[in-house]
Amino acid sequence: MPLRDEQIERYSRQIILPNIGGKGQEKLLEARVLIVGAGGLGSPVALYLASAGVGTIGIVDFDNVELNNLQRQVLHRTDTVGMPKVKSAQEAMRALNPEVRVVTYQVRLTSENAEEIVREYDMVVDGSDNFPTKYLLNDVCYFLKKPLSHGAILGFDGQLFTMIPDQGPCYRCLFPSPPPPGAVPTCQEAGVIGAVAGVIGTLQANEVLKVLLGIGRPLLGRLLIFDGLSMEFREVGIPRDPNCPLCGEYPTVTELIDYEEFCGLRRGRSGPHG
């Protein structure tokens, strides 16, 4: 499908790039990306992917927009408070780029629905704020062989890496199983800087574009750690673990698991994302 004039104009600044060009733009227009969590990380990802012309963007979030979200979740606005986050996100993306197809899932990702949703996409972005979802996403993406951009933030710190199944380590190579409930603070308890979410989410968006285009060097086997206070980026090499319970030689995780919610605050009340 040749690009229309309006598309050429809209995307001209990236078409100009030698390793994108018209072909790359077409790839993006045909691509389908799922963002899990329309929160602090999901916001920049959603906006940048929509602006870059990723053809289909799915967004999963069960919660409604709350006033305290707006400090870091730049997808949402004061006048969308109370609205389902996925709706608010859809509006924002449409306003930015009406060409993008936004598919909304106002559900909690569980072992029941994860496969069905993830299957429709080429790549997945983890913008979740809790361990059960992070493990679930890691596992389902591994099973369905979908690349996954993992990201997390806490206070002034953030980290990200990219999993491409069987080509590099997965999340469980790093952390074989979730920490016991209560051992790790969630962001609700720890607080977070909006700009840090912006940094990490933006980097995730960049990773997604690279993987979709097949260019550059994704964060495969490399964990990038950001310290917003000392203003340092550190890179830690993470080898693939042959004993990984998921992607190792003798896997023990062979189906999706719903880990227990351990934040305690989430059920019944809307929990913030990222």
Add this chain to the structure above:
Amino acid sequence: MFKLPEEVVKTTEKFSKALTEFLEGRMNADRFKGVRVPWGIYSQRGGRAFMARIRIPAGVVTPQQLKALGECSLNYGDGVLHVTIRQDIQIHGVRIEDVGKIISYLKDFQLSPRGGGGNTVRNVTACPLAGICPKERFDVRGHAIALTEFLLQDINSYRLPRKYKIAFSGCERDCALATVTDLGFIAKRVDSVEGFSVYVGGGLGAKSMVGQLLEEFVSSKDIAYVAEAVKRVFFKYGERRDRHHARLRFLVERLGVEGFRNLYRKELEGLKRTTHIALRDICLRYPPDVEDDISVAGDSQFEAFKKYNVFSQKQGGYFAIGIRLPLGDIPAEDLIRLADIGERFSISEFRTSQAQNIYLCNVRADMVYPIYSELKAAGLARLYIDTILDPIVCRGATTCNLGLCNSKGLAEELVSNLEAADIDLDTLQGMTIKISGCPNACGHHPTGTIGLHGIVRRVGARPVPFYKILLGGKVMEGGTRLAEEVGLVPARNVPAVLKTFLTRLQGSLERYEGNVHDYLTHEGKHIMEKVLEEHSYVPPYEEDPSFYRDFGQEEDFSLVGRGPGECGAGILDMIEADLEEARAKLSLAEEKAHDTGLLKEILYLSARALLVVKGIDPKSPEEALEAFYREFIESGIVSPRFRDLKARFTTLRGGMGDFEYARALYEEVRSLYASMDSNFQFPTRERATEEVGALDLRGTPCPMNYVKAKLFLETLPTGSVVDILLDGGEPIANVPGSLEKDGHEIMAIEDLGGFYMVKVRKGMMEVKGDQNAT
């Protein structure tokens, strides 16, 4: 002797499986056709009965093999076998369910129909009397047999653009017709090294051609390299879509023999570098010379038989006996009887000939008469083998799906007419009559001194069977000539025409000394023209309906029931069969979108459909998806949205999303098939959009003008030259430089007053991202 290669033995099982699937209704007829035709199993006209064409490499066949063939015909066929012009033996009138039995029975006798049909390496032929002919330079049987064994090993030998025929002749007389075959080898000795001159691109058919010299000389040990290299060129560059121009000779014609030779040489070099091919040494025995001659006097019938049907071998004291098979047919009982006679007299080798006859070889002088007596008793001692009373005839309209005229019926009528006429065979010695039922030349009419092929003409509103008459064909290294057309005559009059012509010709030939072929194409031609004139009138139907009826037919001539040919049925049929099946499953799935089995099959069939053109025959869905990914998705032919095909397949859960996905894949493959070109190539997604030409970017500001120029260039093949019109000022100052940075060449910039024309040649540099895993 010939041994069935492992590949053939192994795939026999696969054939049986396919047959079972077909019989149990699990494989549709079209798909099965794609399987059976390359297995030499053709449907006969009418569609219910089948024919198995068994390859006989070099025409060398043992009495045990002949018996086995005879028994198959008795048990499973219609009781009559047929020797083809390419030395195969066909079993006719077989029910499809018995085909498997024939194949597995014959396997134990080292016989198989594998490659007997379809786009495969066909029977490799040799002179009918190779190894015993006194004129030959050396025995070529072993070469033909060993080459067969080698080529049949390779799976690509069964998926060529079209059939690939190979022949070996023992000397320049070219009895194996090497100069009118796709690839022909003619024995030659250079500095006492045995080898061959090689001809390529010969062939007889609707458009016949004489082969061209590919190699002056190759030594015997190199023939497999040559045949394989030619095969690879054919495989890669041959025309695959248009069956009528798919034969190797059209490729040679298209490229010119020089162009073809270049490609061939390249293949050959690569092949020699990377592969060591050693043909099996075929162990062939000859009888030692003896001092003996046939000495039975007083039997005039035997004298005639000796004169016409017995040939001295190069081995002193040994003879070959020719069994004339009218129209190449032999009843199974006769074949078994013949084999029996052979066995009783310790004859271990028979031959099938290009003239559709059979020879007993290595008959010791003192055995000739006893064998003759037995043959006579069995009714097999027909005289006049290889004379004009032994015309060569294709199967024609009786069994052939393409045939127009009943060439067989004509031949019978003709022979009985000529027998009754007063014709001196000695004067006409060396002349041949070759008849094809249609222009396709399965009866080799272009090489006959007299050639005929069936054709249809309308008289009034009715179709009438006619024959075209050709004269002066001959085959000989360096001197092969195709017969020239002289004229047309209604089928009914052909016997009278030939009888008159031969009688008149004989009169003038008696006085003529010199080259008969020259004579035929000059004076002979005038005689024929006159005779044709006298016989060209077709009376109205009411007056004489016999003109409107073909030989041996009860009904008036009609064209009903002539379908397209089977021979190249392979690839396109298979693709269509897959797509058709996928479509049927899709409409089923519309109601049952949750049926993952159904959805999986749609994905599988869609992915598999086009793989045949890539020469891939996946054994499992996984293989098919893998190959599809590699060949079609990665290479940008199919939309990247199907990148996740493999994962999708294994995780399918059913539901509308999955259904839509399957449908989209099917649609994509189908439209891809529609856009496939005659070379089995597909447009890549970027191409096919715009045409090369000028690009007017006046009025487009920076940097949009650059973006547009870049996009336009992306769609073109490297090396294309485009004129781009740009405004002065910023645009002309920036855009050319940027394009140059992208790797394109700025050939010229011309000031056209107020705007500029920039001539750009698209560069090689297609910057691709390098995905770099750590």
